[in-house]
Structure formats: structure tokens, C-alpha cells
Amino acid sequence: MSKYDEHIENVDKYLRGRQVREFNCPPSVDDLKKDLPVQVGPRSNPGIILRSDMFAELGNPAEGSSGFIVWTEDTSLVRDGRITLIGPDIPDLEGASVPFGQVLMIAGEKLDTEVQERIEEYQHISDYLEGYMVRSSSQSIWGRVSKDSVAKGFNMEILGKALMINMKSNVPEIEAMEVVFVTSNKDDVKQLGEIAVEVDDVRKDIIKAVWKERGYDLDCDLDCNSCESKVTCDDIRDIIRAQKEKGTAEIGGSEG
Amino acid sequence: MDNTDLSTLGRKEVLEKSLTRYRKERDWFQMFLDALSMMPELSEEDILQQKMLTILLESKQTVLDCAENNKPFIAGYFCNAPEVFHAMDLPWYMLMETPFLAASAPYLADDIKGTEEIGLGSDLCTAIRLPIYYIETGQMPIPSAVLGLIYPCDGAPMLHQVMMHNKAWKDVPVYAADPPYTSDERAIDYFADELKRMAEFLQKHTGHSLDMKRLAQVCEDGNKTYSKWQEYNELRRAVPCPHGWSIGGPQAFAVSQCFVAGDPKCTDWFEQLVKCAEIRVNAGEGIPGVKERIRYFWFDIMPYGWIFELMPWLEEEWGAILTMDMFGNYPYTLIDTSSEEKIWKGLAKRNLIDAPMIRQARGTAENFSNDIRRIVKDYKIDCVIWPGHMGHKDGSAAGGIMRQTCRELDVPFLQIGLDLFDRAYTNPDEVKDKISKFFTSMGLG
Known part of the structure; x- marks a missing residue:
């Protein structure tokens, strides 16, 4: 059993009984890249999105946000290519600032604790997606979507696909990946945050153990x-x- | 060195002497503000400077007014939850302020020599040695109460020992919040209690009371300041970067945490900062007269003792732009003001976990790695410079972690070994030489 299996199950429980929209995407990176209305890949969004160019804002601290990533060796726990959205999609959010939750669940038989820091790098999309900017913050996801990109067809499905392309291209050990987005309300995001706190405890333990293997002690175990x-x-x-x-x-x- | 025998001075003379240097620093900044006001037309960047100087001068003048008229004021640190002081209407100054001020540059070398002459070890962080020297030579305003610091390094409490033995300071009451080592919920709860006790201490020794409604308002105003700071930091991701070394640590950090934390004046300054940056980003322009070629992350305090010898040179000679630094970084969480408990917990988190240098040096060491990972990606960093300040032994211990993280990210890493305040430790020419060789050998130049 993997360290995050319990949390993947908790995400499933969280989704049950909520009104969701689901998108099913192809598993391969090549197929994911087909017919995208905006550019996806390194330096696709070299600039920044100013407020005046912004269509919608996700996860402003005033609204709340929560984001985390979990992984497992058990590929049966993750539905590859599934994007689940709770709440309105981007085109319905013109001028709005909404709470935001983002959960990435990945699976692969060859995944191990060494992969933890590497996958964390790719959970924030950085400059990888045209018209989308994740604002820099270590404990939240604060995104901005540009007017131009929405005019081209940007929506949550595209964001989910971009995350899958980014992650699968850079971490070949991944065999399956599922994404959950929440834009509905503060309560929904807050409840996701409760899972995030537990996930973070596990994450910290993994990172400490990995660095210890490398010969560095992140905790000073002195009395x-x-x-x-x-x-x-x-x-x-x-x-x-x-x-x-x-x-x-x-x-x-x-x-x- | 100042050789005045303080024991021969009367109370009034001690007071006058303790304020002389502080007045000089105020006058130095006042001169710049006056010069700005004489300009026929101010650019947006000039207005930014004007607002900054006004905040700084008001803070200094208020402390002077208190000292001169026997009104309560305190000395402390940025990581003592300065929002609480502001809510209590308590003027304050930072105990280690002088080494960080450009105004100190003309006499810093003499003062450092003075620290050696009074017998302070040259292996003690110069930022701590200097205030010890100022206390011992009677050159620092004597406050009504002191908020000490027993973290992040073991050098900081040396100041407490000096206060205890110094004739003018020994009766000044001291409170030091006890920091837990961990960063979990229990640690935050514990430190929140420590901050509550700090407020009680301040109330007892200054007579200023804390109204929780006022603190909530200050925190809400502070949230506006911090939100603008985050917005500004996003603008620094632009290529070319709209500003260089002079904004993050020297100004954004100072305005948010070192003068009147949580005052609308600070938000106003950040709004102006965003405005200035947006003008340049919209125009696709960076720092005037500089062609950006290298974006570096300076992972520490600035070399304030000789800052003007290094930072402008890096821009002019190498087109090397300080895109992010430790004190300009934004790891903060806004404070939830919906209940008193949440306010204290928010303040505890900010001051125990988020505040720069505390965040890294108190721990956990994971923050060294995490911050590098995030900043390198977000700000398109070409190289990471860990200056290796002689006082930051905690960071030296994490050098291997930083180096390995940079290797994984495939970004060059340089550790120099210097004193951020004392140019004699590793002289600026040697530092320039090391950086130049690094840039060249890594193919960045």
C-alpha cells in the first residue's frame, strides 16, 4: 500500500455526492496535445498577465485556495485521463475571482519516494500554458487566465490537459493521471484543504526521508x-x- | 572608536548621546526627501522614493519624539509581529537597524573596528556585533522595553547579555518569545500564545493597551499591503525584470515589516510600486540603461555594508539582474481576521515560519531546497548565489542541500564566503572576481 492511498480514497469520498462535470482525455501525451486551442509547452506563456488583461482569477487569498498532489504505485486507484470539475468553468467566470482547488493524482508502478520533489515541480504550471499564470506562493494556487486565451477556447479541460502533458512528459514513471478542480465555493475548497493538511504531513516525512538517504538531515535530532x-x-x-x-x-x- | 566614558555622564547627557546617531540618520534621509521635493517634476519612480522616505522618516521622527519627551517606545525585530506594536500605537525601532541602512555606510568601517577594540569576536555576525557596540558606546536610543530574539541564530541572544550588563540598559524590561523548532499546528498554537504574552508584557511596561478590534483592522490593512506585494512580485517574473536589487529586500520588506506594519501608507507605497513596474512591463522595458543578460537569485540579505560597490556593478558589467532575493521573496499567508484566535495564529505563522531568514535559519532545512525550486522556476533564474555570510552558519550547514537542489534543477550555484556588512572580510574586488569567474565558467556571461 502506498503512503497516499488513504488520501486518494479521501478525495474519492469528497467527490461523492457533489455535482461534478467530468472530462475524459486520451492517455498519451501526443493525443493530449492534439487540437489544443492554446500553446502548451515550455515558454508558452513567457509574459505575465496583468489585471487589465485578466479574464478570471482563481484562488485569490481572499477567496481561498488549496492544492496538492498525491501518488501511488497502484494504477487501479487512478482513472487515467479523467478531469473532474466541481463548480463553474472558466468561460462562465468573466471578471470573477473564485476560490480554487486543484488535486493531482498520479499512479505508476515505478513511482517511489524519490519522485516526490520532482512531481511537485510540475504541479504548478509555470510558463507552460499560454494565457495562464500561476501566481507565486508556496502554499496556495493563485491563477490568472487571460482574456485572449479564453477567446481562443481556454477552459478547465485545457488546463487539466496541460497539467497532464507537463507531468507525463517530465516524469516518465507516470502511467496514469487524474485531475480534480474546484471552483464552486469557499466551503468546498476548505474541505479539500482538510485533506491537504494530512497530505502535507505525509509529504514532509517523505522529503525528510529522501534527504536522509542522500546524507542530509533536515531535522536536527539532537537532545x-x-x-x-x-x-x-x-x-x-x-x-x-x-x-x-x-x-x-x-x-x-x-x-x- | 567612540571612547566616551559613559559612567561619567549624567542622565540627560546619556540620552543626548544615545540619540545623536539616530538624528544623523534621520537627517541623512531627510536630505534625500528634500532633494526630491526640489525637483520640478517627479517621475513615478521618484514618487515611489518620496513615499518610502516619508514612511521611514515618520517612523524615525516618532521614535525621536518619544525618546526626547519621555514617552514609551520599544526596540524589537521585524519577526516580533510588528502589527501588534502598530495596533498598540507603540513606536518602535529595530535593534539591528543601523547595519541595514545605507545611511550607516560612511561610518560602518570605523564602527566595525570599534567592535574589535571592545573585544567582540570577529566570528560573531557583524549585524549583531554592531548593535552590541552601539549599546556599549551609548549610541542607540534607550527604549521603554525590549523585545528580544532567541532565534533564528544563537548569536542574537548575545545582545541580551550585553543589555543585562550595560548601565543604561540593564533596567529595561525584556521579553523574548520562545520559538518551537517544529512548524506544525502545535508549534503555531504555542507561538501564538507566546505572542499573546508579548502583548501583555508590552501593555504592562508601556501602558499602551491592545484593542483586538484595532489589531484586526491593522491585520486587514496589512493583508492589503501583502496582497500588493505579491502582485508586484508577479511583475518581477517578466523578462526583462522591471526592477533590480534595490526594491525587494531594501524596500518591499522594510515597508511591510520594519516601520508601521499594517498601515494604509504601506499599501499606498506598494500600489505605487505596482504602478511603476506595470509601466515598464507594459513597455517591455527593464532597468533603464541595463541590458538584462543574467537573472540571478541572491539567497540572503543584501551586502548592505558595501552594497553600492557590488550590486550596480553586477548590472552594468554583466547585465546581471537580481531578480529575487531572500527578503524580497513572498512566502506569506494573509491573516484570517474572523476571530481573535485566528489573528494570533496568523501572526504566529507569519513570524515563526514565513519571515525571511527566520524561515530558512530556524528551519526546517527543507525550506532552503523548496524556496530554490520554486523561485528558480517562477522567475526564470539563471543562477543561484548563496553569499555565505560569515554569520549565517546555519545556512552554511545547508550548503550541500542547496547545491544538490541546484544540480537537480540544472541551474549553476555559487557559494562565495563573505561578510555582508564588513568589506574587509572578503573585499568587494575579490567578490567581483569570484562572481566573474563563475559567470564565465558557467557560460552565462
Whole structure:
């Protein structure tokens, strides 16, 4: 069982009972690229989308956003090529700023923990899609869609396809990929965020383990007695003690 | 070095001496503001400078007014939740402010020499050594209360020891919020409690009270500031980049966190900044007179002690544009003001996890890797420079992680080894030489 199987199941539960629209896309990258109305690929969106050129905004912090990626070796858990949308599609959002959720689920028998950081790079589309800009933020997805691209036919299906092309082209171990978008309301995005918090805990553990394999310890597993800075801490405690005796210091927290 | 024997001075003389340098810095910036006001016509960029100088000068003048008239004011740090000070109407200054100010450049070398003469080890971060020197030589305004810092590095608490022994400072009450090492919900809850206690401490020692409705308003105004900052940072993704080294760390960070955090004046400055950047982006223009050839990520504080010797040279000589830096980066989350608990938690997250340098040096080390990954992609970075400041030993320990991350991203990485404040440590010519060889050998030049 993979580390994220439980969370993939939770996403499935989340989708059940909600009104959704589904798009089924072809599995191969070549077929995904056929008949796209906007350019997809490196440097397809070299510029930036100014407010005056913006058709719609997704995941502005005032509205809320949540995005995460999960993977599994079990290809039966992911429906390859499926895009699920909860809420209105881009063409119905002219001038709007809506909450946004994005879940990427990928599967492949050869996927392992080493792939974690690499797939994270591709969950934000960067300059890969004409007319779409993801605003830079480490814990949210804040996207802008341009007026020009919507006039050409940009919609959530195109965004989903672009994510699949980007991910599948760059991570050959992927055999199946499914995408979920949420644009309906804050509550729906917030509930997705609850899964995201659990996913993030697993993600952090994976990244720590991967770096440990490489010889780097992201967490400093020292206790006070083995730490070479103990002398410094002892000095600080002396100062705190002295200050307290004089009644001038109020050092917070544990004094260990 | 200032050799005045402070023990021979009376209370009034001590006060006057402590304000002399602060007044000089104020006057230095006032001169620039006056010069701007004498110009017949101001460009949008001039207006931006004017707004920045006004914010800075008002902050300095308010502190001076408090010191001169025996009104409460405090000293602290940007990561002490400055929104709380603003909500309490408490003027403040940053304890390590002077080394970061361009105004200090004329006397910085002498002051650093002074730190050595009073016996401070040259392996202690110069940004910490200098305020120690200013306290010991009576050149820093004596506040009503101090908010100390026991993170992100173990050098910072040295200041507390100095305060404890210094005659003029020893009776100034100190509070230091205790930072947990982890960054999970429990850690945020814990640090939120620490910040609440900080507010109680400030209330007790300054007489200024905290109205939670006012704090909510300040945080909401602050959210507007931060939203504009994020919008501006998106504009920096443009090729060519609309601005260079002088905006991110030196101004955007300072305006948002170092003077009156959460004041509409700060949002106004950022709106002007966005306006300036949009003009250039719309015109497809970068920095006037500079042809952009290299986009680099400077992953640390700027070399404030000799900034004018390096940064303009990089632009002019190499067309190398600082596209992003550690303090100009935007990893922030807006503060949810829907309840008191959420406000405190939001402030805790921002000050424990998001604030620059704290974010990297306190940990976890994963942030070094994550920030590089994100910034390199978002800003089309050609190379990453980790200056290797002598005080940032925490970062030196993460050098391998940064190097490996850059290798995976196929982007060149340079670690220099220098002192961001002391030009004598690795002199600017040597730094230029190292960077030039790096650019050439990596085929960037």
C-alpha cells in the first residue's frame, strides 16, 4: 500500500455526492496535445498577465485556495485521463475571482519516494500554458487566465490537459493521471484543504526521508545533552534567571 | 572608536548621546526627501522614493519624539509581529537597524573596528556585533522595553547579555518569545500564545493597551499591503525584470515589516510600486540603461555594508539582474481576521515560519531546497548565489542541500564566503572576481 492511498480514497469520498462535470482525455501525451486551442509547452506563456488583461482569477487569498498532489504505485486507484470539475468553468467566470482547488493524482508502478520533489515541480504550471499564470506562493494556487486565451477556447479541460502533458512528459514513471478542480465555493475548497493538511504531513516525512538517504538531515535530532550549543543555552538560562531575580525579564516559553 | 566614558555622564547627557546617531540618520534621509521635493517634476519612480522616505522618516521622527519627551517606545525585530506594536500605537525601532541602512555606510568601517577594540569576536555576525557596540558606546536610543530574539541564530541572544550588563540598559524590561523548532499546528498554537504574552508584557511596561478590534483592522490593512506585494512580485517574473536589487529586500520588506506594519501608507507605497513596474512591463522595458543578460537569485540579505560597490556593478558589467532575493521573496499567508484566535495564529505563522531568514535559519532545512525550486522556476533564474555570510552558519550547514537542489534543477550555484556588512572580510574586488569567474565558467556571461 502506498503512503497516499488513504488520501486518494479521501478525495474519492469528497467527490461523492457533489455535482461534478467530468472530462475524459486520451492517455498519451501526443493525443493530449492534439487540437489544443492554446500553446502548451515550455515558454508558452513567457509574459505575465496583468489585471487589465485578466479574464478570471482563481484562488485569490481572499477567496481561498488549496492544492496538492498525491501518488501511488497502484494504477487501479487512478482513472487515467479523467478531469473532474466541481463548480463553474472558466468561460462562465468573466471578471470573477473564485476560490480554487486543484488535486493531482498520479499512479505508476515505478513511482517511489524519490519522485516526490520532482512531481511537485510540475504541479504548478509555470510558463507552460499560454494565457495562464500561476501566481507565486508556496502554499496556495493563485491563477490568472487571460482574456485572449479564453477567446481562443481556454477552459478547465485545457488546463487539466496541460497539467497532464507537463507531468507525463517530465516524469516518465507516470502511467496514469487524474485531475480534480474546484471552483464552486469557499466551503468546498476548505474541505479539500482538510485533506491537504494530512497530505502535507505525509509529504514532509517523505522529503525528510529522501534527504536522509542522500546524507542530509533536515531535522536536527539532537537532545540537549548531546548538542554542542548547550553552553550557549546554559548561558541564556543564567541570564533569564538573573533577570528574573531582578524582576526585569519576562522570557516566554519553556526554560527547560 | 567612540571612547566616551559613559559612567561619567549624567542622565540627560546619556540620552543626548544615545540619540545623536539616530538624528544623523534621520537627517541623512531627510536630505534625500528634500532633494526630491526640489525637483520640478517627479517621475513615478521618484514618487515611489518620496513615499518610502516619508514612511521611514515618520517612523524615525516618532521614535525621536518619544525618546526626547519621555514617552514609551520599544526596540524589537521585524519577526516580533510588528502589527501588534502598530495596533498598540507603540513606536518602535529595530535593534539591528543601523547595519541595514545605507545611511550607516560612511561610518560602518570605523564602527566595525570599534567592535574589535571592545573585544567582540570577529566570528560573531557583524549585524549583531554592531548593535552590541552601539549599546556599549551609548549610541542607540534607550527604549521603554525590549523585545528580544532567541532565534533564528544563537548569536542574537548575545545582545541580551550585553543589555543585562550595560548601565543604561540593564533596567529595561525584556521579553523574548520562545520559538518551537517544529512548524506544525502545535508549534503555531504555542507561538501564538507566546505572542499573546508579548502583548501583555508590552501593555504592562508601556501602558499602551491592545484593542483586538484595532489589531484586526491593522491585520486587514496589512493583508492589503501583502496582497500588493505579491502582485508586484508577479511583475518581477517578466523578462526583462522591471526592477533590480534595490526594491525587494531594501524596500518591499522594510515597508511591510520594519516601520508601521499594517498601515494604509504601506499599501499606498506598494500600489505605487505596482504602478511603476506595470509601466515598464507594459513597455517591455527593464532597468533603464541595463541590458538584462543574467537573472540571478541572491539567497540572503543584501551586502548592505558595501552594497553600492557590488550590486550596480553586477548590472552594468554583466547585465546581471537580481531578480529575487531572500527578503524580497513572498512566502506569506494573509491573516484570517474572523476571530481573535485566528489573528494570533496568523501572526504566529507569519513570524515563526514565513519571515525571511527566520524561515530558512530556524528551519526546517527543507525550506532552503523548496524556496530554490520554486523561485528558480517562477522567475526564470539563471543562477543561484548563496553569499555565505560569515554569520549565517546555519545556512552554511545547508550548503550541500542547496547545491544538490541546484544540480537537480540544472541551474549553476555559487557559494562565495563573505561578510555582508564588513568589506574587509572578503573585499568587494575579490567578490567581483569570484562572481566573474563563475559567470564565465558557467557560460552565462
